[in-house]
Amino acid sequence: MNMFQNKKKWVALFLGPALLILAFVLIYPSVQTVILSFMDQQSEHFVGIKNYIYAFTNRDMLISFRNNLMWLIFFTAGTVGVGLILAILTDKIKYEKFAKSVIFLPMAISFVGAGVIWKFVYTFRPPGSKQIGLLNQLMITLGLQPEGWLIQGPWMNNLSLIFVGIWIWTGFCMVILSASYKGIPKDMLEAGRVDGANEWQVFRHIIFPTMKPTIAVVATTMVVNVLKIFDVVYVMTNGNYRTEVIANRMYKEMFQYRNFGRASAIAVVLFVFIIPVIIMNIKRMKGEES
Amino acid sequence: MNLRKTSSRIFLNIIILLFMLIWVLPTLGLLITSFRPEEAVSNSGWWTVLNNPLKFTQFTLENYKQVLGSAGMDTAFRNSFFIAIMGTLLPVMAAAFAAFSLAKIEFKGRGLAYALIVGLLVVPLQLTFIPILKIFNILGIAGTFPGLWLVHTGYGLPFAVFMLHNFFVSLPDDLFEAAYIDGASMWTVFYRLALPLSIPALASLIIFQFLWVWNDLLVALIYLGGNRSVAPLTVRLSSLVGSYGQDWHLLTAAAFVSMIVPLIIFFSLQRYFVRGILAGSVKG
Amino acid sequence: MKKILALSTGFILLTCLLLSGSVLAQDDGKVSVMGVWGGQELEAFNKMIEPFEVATGIDVQFEGTRDLPTLLTTRLQAGNPPDVVQLTGLGMMKGHAQEGDLVDLTKVFDMDTFKKDYDQKWIDLATYNDGMYGLYISADVKSLVWYNPQAFAENGYKIPTTWDELKALTDKMIANGQTPWSIGLESGAASGWPGTDWIEDILLRTAGPEVYDKWVAHDIPWTDDRIKEAFQIFGNIARDSKQVWGGPITVLSTNFGEAANPLFDNPPKAYLHRQASFITSFIKDNNPDLEAGKDFDFFPFPPIKKELGTPVLGGADMISMMNDNEEARKFMNYLASPGAQTIWIAELGKIGVNNRINPNVYPDSITRKIAGVLSNASVFRFDGSDSMPAAIGSGAFWQGILDYVGGTSLDSVLNNIEQTADETYTTGAATD
Incomplete structure (x- = not known):
């Protein structure tokens, strides 16, 4: 839209406050981080790309990259996929609000609470003694052996952690996707069905194209989430048993080991990873405008 | 035909109930x-x-x-409210303005501003603690609520702008042009048209932002410190546990105590998630 | 509707501002303390400071968090550290003393009195580069093996006093179809630490305190044969499902606070549990019916090489000072007094380090017995992992323990820790 008067004044008034706050709270610390990433532990001497060499060669960092990739694939697919399915399916049932509330519930639980909850799911006790973890009780009921869900890797423990992430974030995806789904005019869906299309065809040709921008927003948010994923891992394994992730590594270097150079370099690596995602979003935005 | 419809209906319900069961079981266990x-x-x-659920002697209210x-719970609740209410309203308001201008006004540098804000989504909060606290x-303003509101606003803005921008973009341009031709100012268009139309989006955003701020422990600890007079519920509850994790079982009750408020917010705003609010008004 | 909304928003804003204003208005005469204590510990701390607040009118403001390193690092960097801080280890104290964050306490206390109150070993343990940077208010003894006296009596088992006797005892248990040990290494974000205590206790007994000190200072590398041997002795127990209840997976996934429970099952699933004195509070919480001394008791972790005796490994609650002001000085002097420490010790069943503490304050016979172990110790060493830089002591070492128990080869584990040590230590003869 290009017809308002005093455009500059309105832009300054509308966008100004947000940019000002962001400049202080996020942009200024980010710039400082980039500078610190080339400095030593105490931010006193310039060390060139030493910290970056560490970030790309250290054993724990390499494990983190692998695990973040696993998170990227399974967490994003799980949250967006299940969120989308539930957003559409719950629209068809009478107890919609109740069902959605149940799925949303984990979002309302603090991470410390979530850590305790999943302890009672994954806890391992040796065969022959009373299990207090739900999953291992289930295994025994099925005649199988109990497993150390959070210990045996690399697939089992990482997927167990990722599932906790999915459990928490699916409600988020569902709420946003559901709002978008409900924005599709009912007659549009009905028209498709009257024309004899089955549900899958209605989804592919009407629902999905209409919801695509929202799905992109939700997926982007989840991808960003994955890159920053920290709380779940910190609370449940603290990266032990090779479940380390990049953000937890950064937290340790920063606050426990007080190596500001390394922590900053790891953060800059995160920035770099997000660039393709930003470019995709800009392209999408430009595409929608034309 | 009828049979097929019934069986697919049963199938649908089974799938939904299965998801609900998986999602609720861990929490039920905690409860x-x-x-x-x-x-x-x-x-x-x-x-x-569950073997004999009516045997009440196996239950206790001791944890609750x-x-x-424990001392100071009322203060902690009050602090959490002060923090979460402003920590939600401020970023949502600032984001609504920013997202509207990015979505509906063409100006030079718009793409850049948008890219910058989306890019800031990835900044790990932990990095900002030291520079900001300095x-x-x-x-x-270290150790004060306004300082904490400011950082929560900054932390919440990128996602809020990102989400609302996507929403505003989807609103048809001709709607706003018509209003403009009728002589409305930018403010009027935003306030009378864009905001009411975006109630579902705003409602979900408010829920999320409220949840994050309410459940936040680390940010409050860093900017407020653990001082009782300003500490929110999360900080207060975490100090129930000893340094080696003694009394961690109190966290089970604590989790539910701190969950009540976010759930009330969710239930009361859920009524805005209904079909038609958007569709009807856009057409009309 | 909208007006109401705007009005109420304005109202909320105003109240919030007023409220924060009242928070800002803090008077002087206060001392800020940061620590990791919570729950009962926090209650005991509050009891301890009450007489001080009443007597001096100084307000003690405690900030507690189990994420102490995070909060402390941030506040130090931002320039407003707490006046007084509870540091969680010697490594942390050295690091902060090196960076000039701590106040030399020899200038705070009347050292003549202080030297009468404290044995030289406690002063030495708090000294770094000619300054004393920490005050110990209580100790925990770590070299203890817990057992169930009833189960021992039923089986006719005797308390072992040497490593050979201990081996004979565990062999007998295995021959009887029993599992000797119970170990739990899980401890949330700090998982692995109980294993580091094992290594330290063994190393003190196989190589002696001098080698131990060199190892902590990184004067000898992690790949040294003596370190390797200590890991192997631990691994022979923790990695063997005959020796330890449930085998390695159970060891890794059992919370340390619950690891003593199998001793009190009927019949017991395990018979021995090596853990510090503070485990008693967990035993009592998990099994409220048990009586100390009758249903559970301990013996000192036996010596391995006779010539090295029975050294004692321990931890201690250490307080350091970050801002030199009148209130903080008064508070530190109060904490150094036997009066303050008596309250703290009696509340929590910890062991006193001040010579003027009356042994009658200990709540039960077990605590008195532990205090005896500490005062009779020929050699006392501070928890090694707590004395190393955090990247090792609460990083690579913890992780190494978990990897080793989980099945990773010992050489790879030790090489990995050594690599991190090389990157972390700035001094130490073994640092490349």
């Missing part, structure tokens, strides 16, 4: 655990109470008594 005495928790699974009865100390 039951929060009513069990400590020695029972470490000796048998929570589902064992200890959590709610400035807070100079300004004298």
Whole structure:
């Protein structure tokens, strides 16, 4: 839209406050981080790309990259996929609000609470003694052996952690996707069905194209989430048993080991990873405008 | 035909109920655990109470008594409210303005501003603690609520702008042009047209932002410190546990105590998630 | 509707501002303390400071968090550290003393009195580069093996006093179809630490305190044969499902606070549990019916090489000072007094380190017995992992323990820790 008067004044008034706050709270610390990433532990001497060499060669960092990739694939697919399915399916049932509330519930639980909850799911006790973890009780009921869900890797423990992430974030995806789904005019869906299309065809040709921008927003948010994923891992394994992730590594270097150079370099690596995602979003935005 | 419809209906319900079961079971386990005495928790699974659920002697209110009865809980609740309410309203308001201008006004540098804000989504909060706290100390707002509101606003803005921008973009341009031709100012268009139309989006955003701020422990700890007079509920509850994790079982009850408020917010705003609000008004 | 909304928003804003204003208005005469204590510990701390607040009118403001390193690092960097801080280890104290964050306490206390109150070993343990940077208010003894006296009596087992006797005892248990040990290494974000205590206790007994000190200072590398041997002795127990209840997976996934429970099952699932004195509070919480001394008791972790005796490994609650002001000085002097420490010790069943503490304050016979172990110790060493830089002591070492128990080869584990040590230590003869 290009017809308002005093455009500059309105832009300054509308966008100004947000940019000002962001400049202080996020942009200024980010710039400082980039500078610190080339400095030593105490931010006193310039060390060139030493910290970056560490970030790309250290054993724990390499494990983190692998695990973040696993998170990227399974967490994003799980949250967006299940969120989308539930957003559409719950629209068809009478107890919609109740069902959605149940799925949303984990979002309302603090991470410390979530850590305790999943302890009672994954806890391992040796065969022959009373299990207090739900999953291992289930295994025994099925005649199988109990497993150390959070210990045996690399697939089992990482997927167990990722599932906790999915459990928490699916409600988020569902709420946003559901709002978008409900924005599709009912007659549009009905028209498709009257024309004899089955549900899958209605989804592919009407629902999905209409919801695509929202799905992109939700997926982007989840991808960003994955890159920053920290709380779940910190609370449940603290990266032990090779479940380390990049953000937890950064937290340790920063606050426990007080190596500001390394922590900053790891953060800059995160920035770099997000660039393709930003470019995709800009392209999408430009595409929608034309 | 009718049979097929019925069977697909049953199938649909089974799928949804299955998801609900998977999602609710862990939390149900925590709820039951929060009513069990400590020695029972470490000796048998929570589902064992279901063998004879009416045997009330196996339950105890002790955990809740200890959590709610500990000193300063009322202050902690009040602090959490002050923090979460402003920590939600400020970023949502600032984001609504920013997202509207990015979505509906064409100006030079718009793409850049948008890219910048989306890019800031990835900044790990932990990195910002030290630089910001340094400035807070100079300004004298370390350990105060306004300082905390400011950082929560900054932390919440990128996602809020990202989400609302997507929403505003989807609103048809001709709607706004028509209003403009009728002589409305930018403010009027935003306030009378864009905001009411975006109630579902705003409602979900408010829920998320409120949840994050309400459940936040680390940010509050960093900017407020653990001082009782300003500490929110999360900080207060975490100090129920000893340095080696003694009394961690109190966290079960604590989790539910701190969950109540976010759930009330969710339930009361859920009524805005209904079909038609958007469709009807756009057409009309 | 909208007006109401705007009005109420304005109202909320105003109240919030007023409220924060009242928070800002803090008077002087206060001392800020940061620590990791919570729950009962926090209650005991509050009891301890009460007489001080009443007597001096100084307000003690405690900030507690189990994420102490995070909060402390941030506040130090931002320039407003707490006046007084509870540091969680010697490594942390050295690091902060090196960076000039701590106040030399020899200038705070009347050292003549202080030297009468404290044995030289406690002063030495708090000294770094000619300054004393920490005050110990209580100790925990770590070299203890817990057992169930009833189960021992039923089986006719005797308390072992040497490593050979201990081996004979565990062999007998295995021959009887029993599992000797119970170990739990899980401890949330700090998982692995109980294993580091094992290594330290063994190393003190196989190589002696001098080698131990060199190892902590990184004067000898992690790949040294003596370190390797200590890991192997631990691994022979923790990695063997005959020796330890449930085998390695159970060891890794059992919370340390619940690891003593199998001793009190009927019949017991395990018979021995090596853990510090503070485990008693967990035993009592998890099994409220048990009586100290009758249903559970301990013996000192036996010596391995006779010539090295029975050294004692321990931890201690250490307080350091970050801002030199009148209130903080008064408070530190109060904490150094036997009066303050008596309250703290009696509340929590910890062991006193001040010579003027009356042994009658200990709540039960077990605590008195532990205090005896500490005062009779020929050699006392501070927890090694707590004395190393955090990247090792609460990083690579913890992780190494978990990896080793989980099945990773010992050489790879030790090489990995050594690599991190090389990157972390700035001094130490073994640092490349």
